[in-house]
Amino acid sequence: xxxxxxxxxxxxxxxxxxxxxxxxxxxxxxxxxxxxxxxxxxxxxxxxxxxxxxxxxxxxxxxxxxxxxxxxxxxxxxxxxxxxxxxxxxxxxxxxxxxxxxxxxxxxxxxxxxxxxxxxxxxxxxxxxxxxxxxxxxxxxxxxxxxxxxxxxxxxxxxxxxxxxxxxxxxxxxxxxxxxxxxxxxxxxxxxxxxxxxxxxxxxxxxxxxxxxxxxxxxxxxxxxxxxxxxxxxxxxxxxxxxxxxxxxxxxxxxxxxxxxxxxxxxxxx
Amino acid sequence: xxxxxxxxxxxxxxxxxxxxxxxxxxxxxxxxxxxxxxxxxxxxxxxxxxxxxxxxxxxxxxxxxxxxxxxxxxxxxxxxxxxxxxxxxxxxxxxxxxxxxxxxxxxxxxxxxxxxxxxxxxxxxxxxxxxxxxxxxxxxxxxxxxxxxxxxxxxxxxxxxxxxxxxxxxxxxxxxxxxxxxxxxxxxxxxxxxxxxxxxxxxxxxxxxxxxxxxxxxxxxxxxxxxxxxxxxxxxxxxxxxxxxxxxx
Numbered sequence: 001x002x003x004x005x006x007x008x009x010x011x012x013x014x015x016x017x018x019x020x021x022x023x024x025x026x027x028x029x030x031x032x033x034x035x036x037x038x039x040x041x042x043x044x045x046x047x048x049x050x051x052x053x054x055x056x057x058x059x060x061x062x063x064x065x066x067x068x069x070x071x072x073x074x075x076x077x078x079x080x081x082x083x084x085x086x087x088x089x090x091x092x093x094x095x096x097x098x099x100x101x102x103x104x105x106x107x108x109x110x111x112x113x114x115x116x117x118x119x120x121x122x123x124x125x126x127x128x129x130x131x132x133x134x135x136x137x138x139x140x141x142x143x144x145x146x147x148x149x150x151x152x153x154x155x156x157x158x159x160x161x162x163x164x165x166x167x168x169x170x171x172x173x174x175x176x177x178x179x180x181x182x183x184x185x186x187x188x189x190x191x192x193x194x195x196x197x198x199x200x201x202x203x204x205x206x207x208x209x210x211x212x213x214x215x216x217x218x219x220x221x222x223x224x225x226x227x228x229x230x231x232x233x234x235x236x237x238x239x240x241x242x243x244x245x246x247x248x249x250x251x252x253x254x255x256x257x258x259x260x261x262x263x264x265x266x267x268x269x270x
Numbered sequence: 271x272x273x274x275x276x277x278x279x280x281x282x283x284x285x286x287x288x289x290x291x292x293x294x295x296x297x298x299x300x301x302x303x304x305x306x307x308x309x310x311x312x313x314x315x316x317x318x319x320x321x322x323x324x325x326x327x328x329x330x331x332x333x334x335x336x337x338x339x340x341x342x343x344x345x346x347x348x349x350x351x352x353x354x355x356x357x358x359x360x361x362x363x364x365x366x367x368x369x370x371x372x373x374x375x376x377x378x379x380x381x382x383x384x385x386x387x388x389x390x391x392x393x394x395x396x397x398x399x400x401x402x403x404x405x406x407x408x409x410x411x412x413x414x415x416x417x418x419x420x421x422x423x424x425x426x427x428x429x430x431x432x433x434x435x436x437x438x439x440x441x442x443x444x445x446x447x448x449x450x451x452x453x454x455x456x457x458x459x460x461x462x463x464x465x466x467x468x469x470x471x472x473x474x475x476x477x478x479x480x481x482x483x484x485x486x487x488x489x490x491x492x493x494x495x496x497x498x499x500x501x502x503x504x505x506x507x508x509x510x511x512x513x514x515x516x517x518x519x
């Protein structure tokens with residue numbers, strides 16, 4: 001028991017410590033940004049410091065938190081819906097080769113229609129409401145998750161399933177103990193990508209459909225030609241994505257993928 | 271008492287009949303080796319016997335209570351530790367976690383797996399350790415019948431011997447019957463009580479020989495002499511090494 005706790009703390013510590021590398025990457029980004037600022041001046045590209053100051057001022061107002069919450073909630077709802085629908089339908093379709101073949105052209109159609117067209121359609125169907133945002137976010141990110149899960153089921157290890165059958169596992173037990181674990185290896189990377197696109201599409205839908213949230217705030221700062229504030233809103237969106245990805249998606253993934261960690265050669269474990 | 275009865279078993283792949291009218295009985299405490307050239311259907315037969323393949327015709331009657339199975343590849347779950355892999359059949363059977371880990375440890379001792387290796391994932395284990403884990407997984411259910419599907423083919427000579435000894439000891443201690451598929455006649459002589467020869471020409475069993483050497487007396491010389499005798503003087507084994515794998519679909 002004590003060893004399990006220590007092991008978990010060790011892994012948590014490594015996870016937090018690996019954050020330094022992330023910070024280093026962000027610092028490089030900030031340096032490039034500063035270069036751009038010095039080359040083009042305050043109006044085109046405000047300096048990182050000025051932007052963070054503007055973000056700080058924005059965050060002091062309760063209105064900002066309300067807008068961020070509105071957008072974040074819609075994006076997370078869309079993301080959850082995508083994760084659920086993509087996971088369940090992907091599992092169901094992956095089991096049937098015929099359904100897979102039927103689903104492929106449909107996916108191409110759904111992915112081929114530009115998100116902007118979906119926004120226009122959704123606006124006609126739902127008006128300027130949360131429904132519009134949810135529809136567009138799900139349509140934009142669902143195909144990716146669905147295709148990955150279905151592909152994961154189709155490429156499952158039949159030898160392992162035979163082994164399980166030899167030891168008396170029924171179809172549900174095989175799904176639970178083998179197929180889902182195999183699919184998780186593709187599900188979580190797909191979710192990480194889908195998460196980014198849900199937030200982006202949510203803001204876009206808000207901006208175009210004039211739905212109260214960060215999208216509208218962005219439209220307002222554009223109308224005022226307030227570049228620092230526009231970038232501040234972007235910073236807030238990115239921060240929200242960071243929180244969900246590293247607070248929820250990556251920890252679950254790391255928990256399921258411990259064996260891959262063990263497979264790495266010595267010296268590059270951290 | 272018969273532990274396993276196969277009666278009139280037939281199977282075909284894409285219209286090509288591999289097995290037809292196969293009848294086989296395995297007695298309690300008896301290890302039967304199935305030998306034959308590649309493509310003669312010995313793997314198919316053991317899969318049918320274990321219930322993994324539905325036979326085209328015929329029936330399989332199991333007189334045993336529980337069976338275990340060992341495959342050519344270890345077939346371990348890559349995301350589970352050695353311990354959890356060994357305990358996997360118990361998990362399927364709904365045994366409580368504490369009890370199944372205890373039984374997994376006992377099974378690991380049976381195949382001399384190091385306790386320190388039990389926390390490792392299959393990728394961290396050597397080939398021999400992985401196959402030991404797979405054997406422990408078959409033994410953890412305390413089977414009275416074990417199916418072996420060319421379990422040691424991929425191992426090197428020394429390791430193969432160790433594993434054979436392990437199976438011989440385990441069979442004697444745990445008293446299980448078994449069906450052992452192999453294409454290595456020396457392995458069949460070392461491990462089994464009876465050798466059944468399959469042949470694709472007759473689409474089934476061409477004949478059988480009892481290994482007339484006591485288990486204690488199966489040293490290298492005796493095994494070698496028996497294999498030589500079978501190959502040189504016994505017409506039953508004449509086609510054992512004559513095979514054209516290009517004809518096998």
